[in-house]
Structures are given as structure tokens and as C-alpha cells.
Amino acid sequence: MAANIQAFIRKWNGRTLEDDGCYVSKEFHSFQVAFFNAMRKIAKSLGGELVNQSYGHYDMSGFIKRGDKYVYFSYCNCGNRTHVELKARSIYDYGALCPMLCRTAANEKDYRGGSNNWTSMETCEREIERLLNTEHHG
Numbered sequence: 001m002a003a004n005i006q007a008f009i010r011k012w013n014g015r016t017l018e019d020d021g022c023y024v025s026k027e028f029h030s031f032q033v034a035f036f037n038a039m040r041k042i043a044k045s046l047g048g049e050l051v052n053q054s055y056g057h058y059d060m061s062g063f064i065k066r067g068d069k070y071v072y073f074s075y076c077n078c079g080n081r082t083h084v085e086l087k088a089r090s091i092y093d094y095g096a097l098c099p100m101l102c103r104t105a106a107n108e109k110d111y112r113g114g115s116n117n118w119t120s121m122e123t124c125e126r127e128i129e130r131l132l133n134t135e136h137h138g
Helices: 006-014 026-045 124-130
Strands: 050-055 059-066 069-076 100-105 117-119
Touching: 006 026, 026 050, 026 059, 026 124, 059 124, 069 124, 100 124, 117 124
Parallel strands: none
Antiparallel strands: 050 059, 059 069, 069 100, 100 117
């Protein structure tokens, strides 16, 4: 069963959010909450749960746990703090081609984990499932 996160992607992708300088703006905080709700849907669709979510200043991360396996994920707007990019971009655009990082983890505090895998919000469910089905080393 695939999580339906298309409404989240349509609402937020390509938007430029308010920037409150050294504070996270209310608008960016709303994006963070919506992002974690989407990740929670993905975790549930994979038979897992969202654990240890972390809100940063224009970034967020967390872990999806299924059984004794964990996948760490991270999304960051650091290159252009107020622009939301959830889809894979063309090689001719600025920055990384895919905005999300995912990797295997030994537990919900393992921020080093396995090899980095870059994905978009559109394909992260498939990537997280692939990582949950791989051999984890901890």
C-alpha cells in the first residue's frame, strides 16, 4: 500500500517561504509539520513507524523503524533556505539533484549509518522500503 503524499507535494513544492532570519518562520514551521505528517504516512504504509524526528533551522530529519531495522532520512533547505524543492531537479539546476538523503541506521540515534542515498519526496517511499529490506550492519 503506497502512502498518498501527492497533496503535500503539490502544496509545498516550489514555494518560497517566509524567512525570519535567526528564527524559524511560522510558515517554515508549518512546512516542517506537514513534512513529518507525510513521513508518518510513508512509515505507516511500509509497516513501520516514525521515530526520533528532529526539527532544525531549515532542515529536518528522523528515522523510520520497522521491526529491528532503521532508516535515517534528512531534508535540508540549506542551499536556498526559503525555497522548497521536493522533486528531483534537472542536472542544469543549482544544487543537488535530489533533496532528501536516506541511509540505513543501526538504531534511532545512529546519524552516521550506512551509505548515503539521494532521493526526492516522490520516490523516497520506494527508497526507504529498499533500505529497510537490505542487510543492516550495526
